[in-house]
Amino acid sequence: MPQRNVFTWNAIIYAYIHSGDISQARFLFDSAPFKDSVTYNSMLSGYANNPGFETQAIELFCVMQENETPFDEFTLTTMLNLTAKLSALLFGLQLHCYMLKTANDSNPFPVSSLIDMYSKCGCFSDALQVFGGSSGVMDLVSKNAMVAACCREGEMERASELFWKVSELNDTVSWNTIITGYAQNGYFSKALELFVQMGMNGIRWNEHTFTSMLSACSSMRSEKHGREVHAWAIKKGWSLNSYISSSLVDMYCKCGNIAYAEVVNASPGTENAFSITSLIVGHSSKGNMAEARKLFDSLSEKNLVVWTALFSGYVRSRRCEAVFELFLDFNKAEGQSPDASILISVLGACAIQAALHPGKQIHTYILRIGIEMEDKLSSSLTDMYAKCGHIKYAENIFCQALNRDRVMYNGMMAGYAHNGYENEAIRLFEEMLESRIKPDGITFVALLSACRHAGLVEVGEKYFVSMKEEYGILPEIDHYSCMVDLYGRTNCLEKAVELMKKIPIELDAVVWGTFLNACKTNRNAKLVREVEENLLTIESDNGARYVQLANVYAAEGNWSEMCRIRGKMRGGEVKKLAGCSWLYIENRIITFTSADRSHSQAEAIYSMLSSLYAEILKMKKSSNIKLRQYL
């Protein structure tokens, strides 16, 4: 070009930025003999909107300040958006000050970005204030930034009120905002209703609309609606859109139709990491970890979400060793460190295995790295410590948590109940009610567990009744098992029998096994034959059930029945592994069963045990200390 001026230089820089060649754009930016504010703003937005160049954006902004290139509304808008993206509130506040000082606070562009910045930095009230202060003509984008802010905050009534104000302004984007807001806050049918209304009002649906609707269908597990949206997407020719196709895969997975999900994923041109991740979750939810692993291994680049998907699949299938192995692989891979979600999975595996030492290591890591103690992390630490028997540690975590939610209360209650602190569990339930946290079915499993361990028949019955009548929670089989156990342990076998007859849902092996124990402790052999039939029909492959039955007959001195059960067990080739305990000693695991003498130093161990026992007896005699504390 023989004749160049600032416009042509700006044009070529713009062209390079939009073709994604940021470094060539910078080369031309540096070579340009003339620069004006457009040159700077173009380069600035090139950096700000390309991942990985954020630091350069800030550096260029500082250069502008040094060489006194004025900041105009373009500069401010770009920088506010960058600030929102980086969640850099302190920086955003300075920009806001600058806007006020230079009277740049009336242009709708930087104002809408300011609202958006405050909302995305978690300052909802400041966003509201800016919006309220920008009186005058209602600007659609600012209004919608505010609607989106309300949606983020879960304030759907406020969002709706604002959305319907000057509603003739509303366009596809603002309709999408409100629909997504409803869908993401759990109001699925409201989202559906507005989606229909949007079409009837003549507002064009686009890819964003459909993606949000698919997400709503997926949350509702409504394959019927999902298929309708799928049909529309095909008609509109949006099948290749990566948002649409990955949302379709997710929708079919969540609805349990993995076969369809695979078909969508396999159609050419739709491969993407989101779809694969959804498929991994879909396969994991069906316990199909081999398929999940195959997909995981097929990905050349794995982000944290994909790793987490596999981790949680292994935990769900209780494949704890696989979790720990995967954690080693994860830490070997370069340039990443575990986030809260991954640590939650690993803690889950520790809890299942009662692996205190690894659990403590994770806890220490969290404290050392300074990972934020969010609700879910507190819950899984509480659960891990409780399941490892360290109830005081669990209590500490629970007490330090800022916002205790239902999950955390449930975990702590179950921890108390299973570690012999029944009264604490009940106290916590009352505290939960005082804090206006609604109990759910899981809360009542923990609560009734506490009652059955403490033998509190009346209290247990009171809670069992209130569950349905006060809280509208239908008892499930676990709740019935708790009650049967409660009656069994307190010599109320007749009540247990009555309850067994009245249970309106299908009986499982757990409730039959519990009832069997009730028969045993109440020395009632007459009912056992019927229990045996049911129990061995439901769970014929569980060796523990045969042993349990054989022991009941043995307790009665009924040796012929006992031999019959033992014979059945051998005939069915059912095995029962002996229950065992284990210790971690210098990175080795030592396991032992009751009365085990297989250890090379068994003699020494048992002689130490008997002298400890003698010590305890001596202490018990000399003081009033309860023996239970030491055993």
Added chain:
DNA sequence: CTAGGGTTAG
């Protein structure tokens, strides 16, 4: 020639 609001996976 430069700037604003809405979409997918753990």
